Amino acid sequence: MSRGVKVAIGLLGVLLVAYGAQLLSYKDSKGSPDKRLSQNGAVLPILNENGPLLITTAADAILLKTYQMEILRSNLSDDGDTASTLTDVDVEKQAEEINMDVRKGKVCYAPGNNFKLFNFELENCGGTCFSSWITFVHFKWHNKEFVKSLETMSVDTIYQLPDGKFLLLESGFEHPIQAYYAVRRAAKVISFLKDSILVHPISYHGTNGFTFRHDDDNQPRINTYIKYSPQEQTLTYQYISNNSYFGNAKNIDSLRRGTFSYQNGHFEFQSEKISVREF
Amino acid sequence: MMSSVIAHAQPGPYTGTLKFRLFYKGNLVEQNDSTWHISPALEDPRFASIKYINSYYHIIPRKTPVGGDVPANFCFSIVHLNDSMVVYVPEFAYKREVVLDSLSFSRGIYHIPDHLYDLKGLFKNEKHSRFFPNIDSTWQPFTNRTYECYLEKVENIDQISDESFSSLGNVSNFRDMHLYRAPNNQLYYYRNNAILSSVNNRQFIVYKVCEITDSTFWGTKMESPFVSSLFQKNGQLYAIAARKYNADGIYSSYGIFKVHFIKTKVDTTLRRYLTGKLYNDLYQIAMSNEYINERRKRQVSQLFKKLKL
Numbered sequence: 001m002s003r004g005v006k007v008a009i010g011l012l013g014v015l016l017v018a019y020g021a022q023l024l025s026y027k028d029s030k031g032s033p034d035k036r037l038s039q040n041g042a043v044l045p046i047l048n049e050n051g052p053l054l055i056t057t058a059a060d061a062i063l064l065k066t067y068q069m070e071i072l073r074s075n076l077s078d079d080g081d082t083a084s085t086l087t088d089v090d091v092e093k094q095a096e097e098i099n100m101d102v103r104k105g106k107v108c109y110a111p112g113n114n115f116k117l118f119n120f121e122l123e124n125c126g127g128t129c130f131s132s133w134i135t136f137v138h139f140k141w142h143n144k145e146f147v148k149s150l151e152t153m154s155v156d157t158i159y160q161l162p163d164g165k166f167l168l169l170e171s172g173f174e175h176p177i178q179a180y181y182a183v184r185r186a187a188k189v190i191s192f193l194k195d196s197i198l199v200h201p202i203s204y205h206g207t208n209g210f211t212f213r214h215d216d217d218n219q220p221r222i223n224t225y226i227k228y229s230p231q232e233q234t235l236t237y238q239y240i241s242n243n244s245y246f247g248n249a250k251n252i253d254s255l256r257r258g259t260f261s262y263q264n265g266h267f268e269f270q271s272e273k274i275s276v277r278e279f
Numbered sequence: 280m281m282s283s284v285i286a287h288a289q290p291g292p293y294t295g296t297l298k299f300r301l302f303y304k305g306n307l308v309e310q311n312d313s314t315w316h317i318s319p320a321l322e323d324p325r326f327a328s329i330k331y332i333n334s335y336y337h338i339i340p341r342k343t344p345v346g347g348d349v350p351a352n353f354c355f356s357i358v359h360l361n362d363s364m365v366v367y368v369p370e371f372a373y374k375r376e377v378v379l380d381s382l383s384f385s386r387g388i389y390h391i392p393d394h395l396y397d398l399k400g401l402f403k404n405e406k407h408s409r410f411f412p413n414i415d416s417t418w419q420p421f422t423n424r425t426y427e428c429y430l431e432k433v434e435n436i437d438q439i440s441d442e443s444f445s446s447l448g449n450v451s452n453f454r455d456m457h458l459y460r461a462p463n464n465q466l467y468y469y470r471n472n473a474i475l476s477s478v479n480n481r482q483f484i485v486y487k488v489c490e491i492t493d494s495t496f497w498g499t500k501m502e503s504p505f506v507s508s509l510f511q512k513n514g515q516l517y518a519i520a521a522r523k524y525n526a527d528g529i530y531s532s533y534g535i536f537k538v539h540f541i542k543t544k545v546d547t548t549l550r551r552y553l554t555g556k557l558y559n560d561l562y563q564i565a566m567s568n569e570y571i572n573e574r575r576k577r578q579v580s581q582l583f584k585k586l587k588l
Contacts, residue, residue, distance in 0.1 A: 137440065148440035188437075196508045196519045197440035198535075207569045208437045 060107045060118075067118050068102045071134055075100060075122065099125035104154065111160040115139035115192070119155045121172075130175055139192055146195050153186060159228050163265050165191040165200065167235075169226050174213060180245050185226050186211035187235060189267065202260065202267045210235075210260070210267070215242035218253055218279055235260040235267055251279040294347030295371040297338040299379035301357065307334055308384070316358040320365075321349065340372060347372035362386045369396040381415055389421040394473040394487050394503075400451045401468075408453070410475055410483040425543055428474060428486040429553050430504055430520060430536035432560045439507050439519055439533050459509040461516070472503040476540065486540055488518070491553040495561055497575075497582050499525035509538075516540075524561060526571050526579070532564040555588040 069088050072095045076086075086094070095101065104121045118136045123129055135152045138145060153172030161167055168188040173181050187210045189200040201208035214224035216239075224239040236259050244251040258272035301308040301315070308315055310331035319327045319338055326348050330337040338355060340347030354367040367390040371377040377396065395414055402408040412420035420426065450456065456468040456475070466477035475483040490501045502523035509518055516538045521531040539549065562583045565571055571579075 148442065150440050151438055193519065193535075194508055194510045198436045198519070199438035199533075201435055201437040203567070206567055208435070208567050 060116075063118060064105045064107065067120065067134075067136060068105055071102050071120055071122060072100065101125075108155050108158055110158045110166055114160070114166070117150070117152075117155060117158075119152065121154060128175060128178070131173060133172060137197055139197070141192060141194055148195075148197055150190075150197055150199075152188065153184065157228075159230060161189065161262060162233060165189050165265070167228055169228065176213070177245060180217070183214040183216075183224055184211060185214065185224060185237070185239065187226050187228075187237075187267075200266060204269060210237075212237070212239045212241070212256075214239040215245060215253075216240045217242070217245070218251070218277075222253075222255060233262040234270075235262070253277045253279070292342035292344050293374060294340050294342040295373055295375040295377065297355075297368055297371050297377050297379075298335045299382045300335055301382050301384060303359070303384045309334075310336075314359055317355060318358075319349075319355045320353065335378075346374070357384060359384060365389070367391065369393040379414065383418070385418065387422055389418050391418075391421055392487060394471065395485060397450055397471075398473065398475075398485065401453055401456070404452055408481045408483070410485050412485060426484060426486050427541050427545075428488050429491045429539045429541065429545070430488065430518065430522065431539060431553055431556050432522070432534045432536050433517070434535040435563075436519070436533040436535065439521070457508070459511075461511040463511075463514070467509050467516070469506050469509055471505055474506065474509070474538070484542075488520070488538075490522070491545070491550060491557055495524055495526070496558050496586055497526070497579050501525070502529055504536075505531075522560070522564075524565075526565055526568070526575055528570065530564075530568055530570065532560070534560075558583070558586055558588060 069091055072091050073086065076091065076094055101123045102120050103123050104119075106119050107116055108119060109116045116138050118138075120134045122132050122134060124132075133153045135150045135155065136147055137150050138147050140146070152168060153170040155168050155170055157169040159167040159169075166189070168190060170186045170188065172184050174184045175181055187202060189202060191198050191200065202210035204210045212224075216222055216224065222238070222240055224237075226235065226237045228235050236257070238255070238257045241254045241256060242252060243249040253276065255275045255277070256272055259270040260267035261270050262268075301317075317329060317336060318324070319329070319340075321327055325341075327338055327340045330339065340349040342348075349372050351370065352367060353370075353372075354365055357364045357366070362384075364384055364386060365388045366379075366382070367388075368379070369377050369391055370393060379391070391414055395412060398410065399414065401410065412426060450470065453468060456470045459467040459469065461467065466475075466480070466483075468475040468483065472488040474486045474488055476486060477483050488504050488506055490504065492501065494500055502525065504523060505521040507519045507521065509516060511517070518536045518538050519533075520536050521533050522536075523529055523531050539545075539553070545553075562579065565579045566576055
C-alpha cells in the first residue's frame with residue numbers, strides 16, 4: 001500500500017471519528033453556549049463568499065459535501081433515475097458542463113444549539129445566471145432528530161425570540177428582468193412542532209410574508225437592511241422601491257424605512273416612513 | 280444523423296390503461312358472453328379501445344403527447360340485461376395502469392377514490408392487518424360520500440417545512456406512510472389526503488381528508504388538502520396541513536387544523552359551522568395572496584359580503 005493511500009485512509013478515519021464525536025456533541029449540547037454566538041445572541045454566519053465550501057467541523061464538512069452532491073444530482077435529471085446512478089465525479093463533471101454550481105454552502109447554528117441549518121445557493125447559468133436556495137434544517141423533538149427542508153434565501157442571522165420562536169434574517173439576489181440584478185431581503189419567524197417547522201406569518205402590506213426587493217440603481221447608493229434589536233424586540237428595515245425598471249413608470253426612488261414590534265408571539269407592523277427622490 | 284437526433288427529441292404520445300376483471304355472482308365474466316356490454320363514457324367511442332386479455336378487460340384511451348385522451352372524471356358503464364353499473368375510476372391517463380382485480384357487478388353508481396386506490400399495497404405483507412373501505416372488499420361505501428374528515432383552521436402558518444430528498448411515490452407498504460401514535464395509543468397512518476385511524480392494532484378505517492364543500496364561494500374548485508403532520512392536544516387531533524384552492528391558479532394556504540372525523544353523514548349544524556369557517560378563511564387568504572389579481576380580489580370581496588354566514 002502506497003504512503004499516499006495510507007495517509008488518505010488515516011485522514012478518512014479521523015474525519016469519521018470527528019463526525020461521530022460531533023453527532024454526540026450535538027445530541028448532548030442542548031443549552032450549552034456556542035463559540036459562534038455573538039454577544040447579542042445572534043449567530044455569526046460562517047460564510048465563504050466565492051471560494052469552495054467552508055469547512056467548519058469535520059461532521060459538518062461531510063454533511064455539506066453530501067448535501068452538495070445530492071442537490072446537484074437531484075437537479076441534473078428531472079426524474080432522478082439517471083443521475084442517481086452517477087458517481088460524484090460524474091455528477092460534478094455534468095454539472096460543470098451545463099454551468100450549474102452549488103455555491104456558498106454554509107452551516108448556521110441557532111442560539112442555544114437548538115437547531116442547525118445547512119444553507120446552499122444553487123446557481124444556473126445560461127445567458128444570465130439565476131440563483132435558488134436550498135436549506136436543510138436539523139432539529140430535535142423529544143430526543144428524536146429530524147431533517148427537513150425549508151424555503152429560504154441565504155440565511156444571514158438567527159435570533160431567538162422571547163417566547164422561544166426563532167427569527168431568520170435572509171438575503172439574496174434576484175434577476176427580475178434582463179440585465180438587472182437586485183438584492184432581496186426577508187425575515188421569517190419559525191417554530192418547531194413535532195416533526196414540522198412552522199413559519200409564522202409577518203403581515204406586511206396585505207401579504208403574509210415580510211420580504212422586499214431593493215431597487216437601488218441610482219446614485220447615491222443607499223444601503224438596505226433588516227435589523228433585529230433583542231433589547232427593544234423590534235425589527236427595523238430600509239429599502240428602495242423603484243418600478244421604472246419594469247416599464248414606463250417614472251424613475252422615482254421610494255425610500256421606505258419601517259418598524260415591526262414583537263408582541264403576543266408575532267411581529268406587529270408599527271410604522272413606515274416613505275421619502276421620495278425623482279430622477 | 281442530425282435528423283435522427285431531432286426525431287428522438289420529440290415528445291411522443293402516451294397513455295395509461297385501465298384494467299379490470301369482472302365477476303357476476305362469484306363467476307368470472309368471459310368476453311364471449313354477449314349479454315354484457317361495456318362502454319366508456321366518451322364523446323366519441325373511437326377515443327378509446329376495449330380489449331380482453333387474460334381475463335382482464337383493458338380500456339386504452341387514445342394516446343396524445345399530454346397523456347391519454349380521457350376526462351378527469353372518467354367513468355365507464357357495464358350493462359347486463361336490464362341492469363347497469365357505472366364506475367368512476369381513479370385517474371389513469373398519465374402513464375399509470377389502474378387495475379381493479381375484483382369488480383363484482385352490482386346495479387348502481389360507484390366512485391373509486393384515488394386515495395383508496397393508492398393504498399392498495401399498504402398491508403400486502405401484513406396478513407393480519409386490514410383497512411376499510413377497501414377496493415378489494417365490498418363496494419357499498421363507494422355509492423355515497425363516507426369516511427371523510429373535514430378540516431377547521433385554528434391557526435395560520437405562512438409556510439411549513441418539507442421532506443428532505445424523500446419522494447412521495449406509490450404506497451407499496453405501510454412504511455411508506457407516516458405514523459403518529461397518540462398519547463391514548465390510538466394509531467394514525469397518514470399521507471397526502473388520507474388518514475388511517477386504528478380500530479385496534481390490526482384494523483383501520485381510511486378517512487379521506489377533504490373540505491366541507493367542493494368549491495370556493497366564488498365558484499372555483501377546492502383541491503384536496505395535503506396533511507404534513509398530525510398531533511393531539513387535550514384529546515383532540517390536529518393536522519399541520521396545506522389547504523389548496525383555485526383562483527386563476529392553484530394556491531396553498533398552510534395552517535394548523537382541527538380534524539373532524541365523519542363516518543356517514545355530517546349534521547347540518549356542523550356543516551354550517553365548518554362552511555362558515557372555510558369561507559372566512561378563504562376570504563382572508565385570497566385577499567392576502569399577492570399573486571391573485573385585483574379584479575379577482577374585488578369579485579371575491581363582493582361575493583363574500585353577500586354570503587349569509
